Amino acid sequence: MQSVAESLKALAELAGRPPVSVVAQAFADAGHELALVGGPVRDAFLGRPVHDLDLTTDATPDEILAIIAPLADAHWDIGRAYGTIGARIGGETVEITTYRSDVYDQVTRKPSVEFGTSLEADLLRRDFTVNALALKLPEQVLVDPSGGMDDLLAQTLRTPSTPEVSFGDDPLRMLRAVRFTAQLGFQADTETLAALTDMAPRIENISAERVNEELSKLLRSPKPRRGVELLTSSGLAAYVLPEVPALRLETDEHHHHKDVYQHSLTVLDQAIDLENERFPGEEPDLTLRLAAVLHDIGKPATRKLEPGGVVSFYHHDVVGSKLAKKRLRALRYDNDTIADVARLIELHLRFFGYTDGAWTDSAVRRYVRDAGPLLERLHILVRADVTTRNRRKADQLAFAYDDLEARIAELAEQEELDSTRPDLDGEQIMSILNLKPSREVGEAYRFLLELRLEEGPLGEAEATRRLLAWWSARA
Structure with missing residues (x-):
């Protein structure tokens, strides 16, 4: 993390960005308060890129519109009921929200939206102290009513109120805690961790669409493993992604096998490394990452203890593909994502027959045809699936897949393999x-x-x- 001096400089630069400074002056001229709030303040302090320009004000939505309209290239009020007005100014998007003092009934989990008049009160209703920071504009005064700056320095996740009250108000905040441990690399404090475990069942009150959004953000983070581990250890995964904790298979004194849960997390790590290596600078591949986490979820259902201490998982690829479809549908993923993840899981074992004997050209063509547009993702998933500590075996598999990719490239060049068609239409x-x-x-x-x-x-x-x-x- 950058030094305090560097953080303060970054905050000053953020406040001086033309969209922010222009809007700040306009609100000051109109006699209203305005502050950068939450994520942009936090990220500037941490030295992270700031993408979202979120501001808060004592002005009502009508007053916000009156101030912002003359400055904006475009503006919209789709979030007006919640006090939010969006605008496009100088090529950047800003969202300005009236101070809120929502009231939750702890039953429906839906807040009664009430506008407030105090910046401090608005901050105290937020999810975590590191997000309950504001920079008053244009004077650039930091407002921190809950000790968020100390928590940023300590890299700690803590709720402004008690975690029981905060998570009771909106149980989705539990998944946000999981996501922030991955995105920010922070550690939830003792009380927050205890509340995650105690209150995990309440996540069932949250819609599948909201859960989907948080899980997707978690998996798109640079290092999601830490978040997936907290999701599992807290008990939240048992309600939103139960196939993952089910990978922690029991062993007995006669039959031993590798830890499928830890193996799956390692596959996720390695898939992300390969993704970054092969496609540097591109957006995180959610489909690939879902497939990496879920690729072995068919193992618990197919586990069989064989004579001689051997454990088998015959057809876990096919079973896992079906389980993934069912789970992703329940989480309201789109049809293309569901189909692609399921297909990758179904195909992820196909390559391992390549090491048993030389494939014919026709077998290579079938591999490419069956993978279709998922071929590059399949390359990454199959390579990432090698987690053995036996260096000789790992090298043997890597060399074999190098050979397969070379043959695919050679055949593609010779035969335009990517558009395989019969000779007659x-x-x-x-x-x-x-x-x-x-x-x-x-x-x-x-x-x-x-x-x-x-x-x-x-x-x-x-x-x-x-x-x-x-x-x-x-x-």
């Missing part, structure tokens, strides 16, 4: 066999596709000869 098949659109055309197409995969490009003349021979034998 549907129109040509119908013309050659004198058919109208029908099931038989589809069967003929699949026959030619199999030939293409097995033998590579045949050319139109040879494909026609083979097609006629197949049709004659079929008749």
Whole structure:
């Protein structure tokens, strides 16, 4: 973390950014208070990039609009009921919210939105002290009613009120605590940790959509493992992602196997490292990270204790794929994400047959065809799945996958593998066999596709000869 002097300089620079300084002067001229609040203040102090410009004010939503409209390229009031007005100024987005003093009934978990008049009171209703910081503008005075600055320096997560009250007001804050341990690298204090465990069942009162959002933010963080570990140890995972704690399989004195839970977390770490290595600067790949966490969730259901102390998990890839679909649907993920994660889990063991014996070119083509647009993600997942401490075995698998990727590249260059198609299309098949659109055309197409995969490009003349021979034998 940067020094205090560097942090104060960063805060001053943030306050001086044109969108912030322009808005601050406009509110001061109108006789209203304005302050940067929460995440941007915290991140500037920590030396992290500041993306969101969140401000708070004593002005009402109507007054905010009147002040902001002449300055903005565009403005919107979709959050007006909650006191929030958004605007685009000088190419940057700002959100300005009226001071709030919400009241929670501790039953429905939905606040009765009430506007407040005090910045300090607004800050004390926030989730964690490190987010309950404000920088008054334009005078640049730091407001910290709950000791958030001390907690930033100590890298501690603590709630402004008691955690029981804070989490009771909004149980989603428990998942936010989990996320912040990963995003910020902070440690929740003793009282907060105890409340996470004691109050974990209350997370069931939160909608799947809100849970989805927090889980996704957690997995998109640079080092999500720490958050996943807290999610599991606190008991929250048992309610939102129960397949993960189920990976902590019991062992007995006769049958031993590696810790599947820790293995899965290591796969997540290694997948992220490979993702950053292969696609530097790109956005975190949520699909890949979900697949890494969930790739072995079929093991508990398929675990079998074999003679001689061997433990088997036959078909855990297929079972895990189905379980992942079910869980991700329950969490309201979109259909494409669900299908892609499930497919990656289903395919993640396919490569390990490559080390048993040389694959034919047709087997390589099938691997590519079955992975389709997920091929690059599958490369990463399969490589990340190697967590053995046996260096010789790890090197052997790495060399084998290097060889497979080299063969895929070679075949792709020779045959345009990414767009594998039969040598004849549907129109040509119908013309050659004198058919109208029908099931038989589809069967003929699949026959030619199999030939293409097995033998590579045949050319139109040879494909026609083979097609006629197949049709004659079929008749």
